Amino acid sequence: MQIGELSARSGVNIETIRYYERIGVLPQPVRQSNGRRSYGEVDAQRLGFVRHARDLGFDLSAVRTLLALQEQPEASCENASKIARGQLEAVEERIDRLLKLRDELARMVDECSRGVVSECRVIETLANPVGEGLSRLGRGRNIANTFGSRWSRDP
Amino acid sequence: MQIGELSARSGVNIETIRYYERIGVLPQPVRQSNGRRSYGEVDAQRLGFVRHARDLGFDLSAVRTLLALQEQPEASCENASKIARGQLEAVEERIDRLLKLRDELARMVDECSRGVVSECRVIETLANPVGEGLSRLGRGRNIANTFGSRWSRDP
């Protein structure tokens, strides 16, 4: 199958597939006589694996590790489980933050009197950082920057 | 106050402050005779506003709009409130996704037999995308990419 079909089947952008190949997340595929990339089921599966892992928020370096682990089934899964646990932790922290965030945003919107800016709670709330109430939230360890800009990609 | 103090007080990286100045989110500050930037309370407040808005997930273009609104208090707050409502919607969607994500990750971790990779649920789950169960999650509209990589920045 050519790259277009692989892209359609996996839901991964053509450019992204080539990008994955370039950075070594996907292996260099066989080429047809005309120079076009030719993929098989194994490639489709590997790409599916990558996509699913990315959907779960693993960054590409984690994906690399997981792929390597997948390819030596005799190895211990300690490592894979550790990566997943780290990911789970990051997700839970993120959820906590977002819930607080939602409350503050909801309050802002709710209290906006729909009058002029000088009475608008949206602006006011932003202007008065509430004694580090929320602003401390962003300040934890940099947990491997697990969530890039991918949380709203797509066509 | 110099840039270092402003940075310490606001919790915003020095380089980031200069970056904000460069892209016009912060105005060019007064310079001391030695060429160093000199800030006052107004600047600190403006930066606090920016930081808080960023913490709430507004992207820099939204921040720009909000800043502009803040500076003409006679205007209607319709606009600010609209931005905040959009933001709230995006946050709620994001929370939904993350909750589903957490479940899948938790299940993965939970079911890992802690043996070899060939029996590991973490790898297995990634390899078998469960008929688009979760993978459709990433595929909505691109809601203005409101959340960049900022969700784990900091020292």
Next chain:
DNA sequence: GCTACAATCTGTAGCGACTACAGGAGCAAG
């Protein structure tokens, strides 16, 4: 065969929001 158009190719540049670094200047304390 000719033409139009689609799919693919390579290579490079751009995005957002920073972050890091090189190489230099200024300034205070010991």
Next chain:
DNA sequence: CTTGCTCCTGTAGTCGCTACAGATTGTAGC
């Protein structure tokens, strides 16, 4: 007068794509 700190400018790197330019190849209709 040296050490060490803060600050300066300017540029390049990060991540994970995405977009484009310009070339080639394949396919379908006339």
